[in-house]
């Protein structure tokens with residue numbers, strides 16, 4: 001049985017993760033961590049998540065629950081995640097990271113931990129999105145150099161703080177790689193004013209933030225006379241939380257290394 005701690009347990013994903021771990025027969029809820037000094041420290045994490053009392057009080061530091069868990073699931077902010085990663089490496093823990101909005105330097109830091117901790121990092125933990133990445137790779141290979149323009153459109157709830165979404169960027173990366181392009185060079189993240197016509201090789205990104213949209217991504221391949229759209233729509237955060245719980249059980253058995261959801265789901269086989 002994998003003992004799971006959830007950091008950011010009072011957040012949107014944190015609360016959903018409590019539900020997902022509860023429903024997973026191979027995992028057990030071991031601890032929940034809130035921000036240092038949070039008024040929610042001491043609250044029962046089951047009650048926070050709306051699943052009834054679990055007898056586990058939220059703590060406001062990892063040190064306070066280090067003995068209780070095997071794998072940490074972290075959906076917080078880049079700075080907090082990197083500090084938690086260092087803690088896990090130092091204390092022989094494993095970690096599943098869903099946090100998005102990391103800079104290139106922060107993502108590179110994850111690689112620095114390849115040899116000191118088993119870690120799964122993915123900007124989207126849903127099975128559907130990770131399968132969609134494979135479809136996009138195939139579509140980009142077939143169409144991207146045949147005169148089809150590639151545009152990524154993502155929509156999320158009004159509280160989301162990073163843009164474009166980590167998923168949209170991952171989709172862009174997968175397609176750029178498939179086409180031998182570099183997203184740094186060919187990604188277009190803003191069009192405003194007299195920006196001129198699009199170039200052939202650019203990959204455009206558009207962002208919508210509104211209401212309670214859980215997460216929607218469409219990739220458009222458009223040419224003269226036709227357009228293909230590949231869309232994934234998440235209607236519940238449980239899809240991410242179930243994926244993260246599955247990743248936690250998976251990484252509990254792994255050696256040090258940086259893994260992704262393609263590894264967890266065996267999609268590269």
Ligand SMILES: NC(=O)C1=CN([C@@H]2O[C@H](COP(=O)(O)OP(=O)(O)OC[C@H]3O[C@@H](n4cnc5c(N)ncnc54)[C@H](OP(=O)(O)O)[C@@H]3O)[C@@H](O)[C@H]2O)C=CC1
Pocket residue numbers: 007008009010011012013014033034035036038075076077080097098099100101122123124125126162166240
């Ligand atoms: N990979 C995936 O599948 C998915 C990734 N995400 C990503 O997950 C991240 C979180 O999203 P979401 O749940 O919506 O955000 P929330 O803001 O709802 O949750 C983040 C939580 O982290 C808490 N927190 C902040 N600092 C600390 C700390 N030092 N220790 C413990 N907890 C802390 C916050 O507490 P407080 O409010 O008190 O600061 C908050 O409760 C985002 O980057 C998002 O993009 C989201 C969905 C799916």
Ligand SMILES: O=C(O)C1=N[C@H](C(=O)O)C[C@H](O)C1
Pocket residue numbers: 100101123124156160164165166167168214215216
């Ligand atoms: O912040 C969110 O909510 C989500 N973030 C992830 C991202 O940035 O891709 C994944 C999901 O779409 C929800």
